[in-house]
Amino acid sequence: MTQGLYLKANGEMPCWDDVGESKILRQLDPTKLAEGGEVDIYRFGALKHIRTEFAAGRLPYPGLCDGCAVRCAGIPEAHEEPNVMQVLHVEPSYLCHLSCPQCIHQKLRKSLKHPPYHLTPDMYEGFLRQLRAEGVSHIKLVIFEGRGDPLACPHLETLLGLTKEYYPRASTSITTHGSYPYKSWIAASKLDVMRFSVDGARQENYAKYRIGGKLPTIFSFMESLQKDRRSGSGMYVEWKYILFEWNDEDEELAEAAELALRYGVQLRFCRTHSPGKSQKYETSAQVAEMIVRVAPKALQDMTFQLKEEADFAAVDVVRTDQLLGAFVRAEHCAVAGDEAGCVATLCEVIDLDGGVTTPLNGVATLRALEDALLAGISSLRLGITASNLASFLDRRGHNALVVPLLRRYLDLEPHAEDRAHVEAAIGICALLDMHRRGDAKAVDAAAVPLALAHADARGIMAIFGPAATIRDPGVAVGLANILHDRGENDGAILPLRTVSRTGALRERRSEDYADCRGFAVRSPDEGGAEAAAGGECACRAGACQPGSGSRSGRLQYGAYFD
Template identity: 35%
Template sequence: MRCNILRNLYIKSNGDIRCDDDYGERVLLGRLNEDSTFSPSLFFNNGKFQKIRHDFENNQLPWGNTCQNCAFLTNGEIEDSFAQKNINKIQLETSLLCALKCPACSREKQIKLGRKPLILSLTKLENLLKGLVSEKFSVKQFEFCGQGEPLNHPEFSTLFHLIKKYYPNANTSLVTNGNFDYLQKLSGCSLTEIIVSVDGSNQSNYQTYRVGGTFEKCVQFMRDIKKFAPACSLVWKYILFNHNDSDNDILAAQAIANELEVDELRFVGTNYGPASNRLSTNLSFPITYQATSIAFHPYIKGTLATLKLEQTKLATLKKFIPWRSENIMHHLDRAVLAQQNGELLLFIDGWLVANDQSNNAYLCLGKSKKKIVPIFARPDVAKIHQCKKTTGFRVALQVTRDHIGQEIELRFIAQGYLQQYVQAYQIKVPSLETLNVLPDSA
């Protein structure tokens, strides 16, 4: 089992150090102090971390159901970066304050429960940095995030430059709601990446979830990032809800992203609040801006419980089909018939894991051949096959009315440098009565 707990640190605004998963936040690993320098050698070998290492070495979950519900627990060997004095990422909740009132946010509940202070102490942060540097720990990335708004820290610029004083070469990332004046908050802060959460393409559909936010202020914030910090990578994060997921909404966001020249427009599926089912039921997702990405998380309950069974199946496969099992795996989840622009299209959803990047995979129907390009996040697949999350794909193959109600043969082809793997599937094309009519593409 692989877990981030021996690679990443998550510091809360009150100095608590906790697991970096939303569900795992309930696990307290330790605290930063105002009056003493942080000792990584003592902290990373305290009772909690001894238990973590012991349990993982014995193929057990340290915190039972808490670990079972973790989004970051995957198959594979756990990586103990701390033992090598390397930290992959330090996440800093600089503030638990926020002017927005997003319905699914737990921030106000945490404040009512008495979690204080609401602002990360500069002294605590410097004590952490001093201790890490004194024991020669490397840090790859610092990320400003958390349950509150990072830029509501009254001394954010001071905090940023404090980090750069001790770790000048570390990458720095900020996750923000963007309801700020860029120059007032970030002038002189040379961040590596800024992720702006803007869930809509106009004030009406934006404010439904981001209650209290101003859409135009977010757009201006992103515009100013490109103007005043062109070297910074700008990511527009757009969570899909049932009030902002129409074709018009999606196309309008891409038009704005194109005008702003954002480095990535990231559409994200969620299970919280008024969640959209767009990515799971509607097969047409119009993409006009080349820097658009889609992150879909169709979590399958019980995935970890089936892990040993799947590993046994894979071990058997490797004995008889070594090339296929070691380099490429795939699955076709469903086939749905739809009509668009007057054409009949058979949409095939599935996932593809290609460990050898030289492999190209295709779906073929007759002489029609479509390359498979994974663009959807599939953490359920990643949990079992120890791979990156972006393995889900959707391929559209043109069919004729003569195919309706008939069985057709689809061929999956994986082409490597030296050999080719082919698998045939018999698919019955749905009848006309179950035809889905999709809006014409722009």
């Protein structure tokens, strides 16, 4: 609360955490707020008290603050009247049709709070207008979530639009259970981060906690969002899966991983402090081992109540969402051809990371940004910065920093669950650099060891034959592109066929390749994989780029996806 605000749908301004929600710092009048009659929203007495007490090393509300789960997150604000807000927490709706055991039963909601139950556009615009009047020049992150579900609010699209109108550089995120019919405006909006809270891959287990939710509805939502995002949305979409004792069997976790790949979302397993928590996965190390075994592209987290001070120091959750949102905005600028806006946003990313001290003033092109960053990569503090920056530059064809950035990611995340994928990506980068230089002998010398490192033992003796089974799709497609560039089309088919046989390309669908004039990769049930020569890749999946010698796929959180 030293650097943020929490606005509820009925105008209440409580303190931050679940415990703090019992401490209402101020009650805004909805009518006065809409009319501009509420003042000192970011500078009233209770907020100043919180800031000064934390700055002095004291708890502003002893007894209450002791139980705050987010007290260690962030740095206390040194100024009584700051003009930059780190995070604005907005509850668009108090209502929700689910009855999760650790939340409020659906039937009790209206008996516990007075209306309005939805934040109206007039209220929210009055709030933002007043913040501007008080000199708040920038909000880094606006989180739409609360005691209700944001998608229950009929005005959510308008609230998102108002946020970008008053604070265009703010990152925005929504957390939802997702058990709603899909709304087409979501992908078209400038939302940066969408999180689905879905604790299970099977309805009978999912419904034990998310009472009233329907998995088919959620997966239909994810699928529709994936289709609409192909039109150019750079939105980051995550599936948060809380590990309970009834949803932690390997088979169901593997199903979740497969579904996440199918719908293009990042799966994140989360340990919890709540009743019913998983007894199999009580430590980060146990979750990490499980991820390597059954869901190698997943990530992990824990609820705030489980985090120690060191966890907050290592992973600043607010800053993570700020960074994700900034990368999404940079992607929008790049797609629109706005290089200056793209570079300015990436400079903001580097500033948020806080590690690089090289002055970036006056940097206006991606090439100039690469030059400026060259000496500062080893100073980056967050793995998410290094891996996402590598991904972004890779997609733009600026390859000089990709390998150093990925290596910095591995330095910062030595126990990363996706380490093998990143190492494969680094190997592919090196291979392709040799290929671009025309060093065929070096490619031949490096290609087989790289393939062997990512092949099953039974495929070693026939790495370019039908029996080969390459585990990492990125390796297979990278090798196939090189072979195709050389005109060795028969050889190019084989690495693709091996990963198709093992199901690694299962998430690809034939319609993704409808415009492809290069490789046409088909799922196993459609007969494996094949390659067709000629032309540059124009497929919607963007997975095959014959003729260019560039590798397929994208990097995200360091993981190399085919």
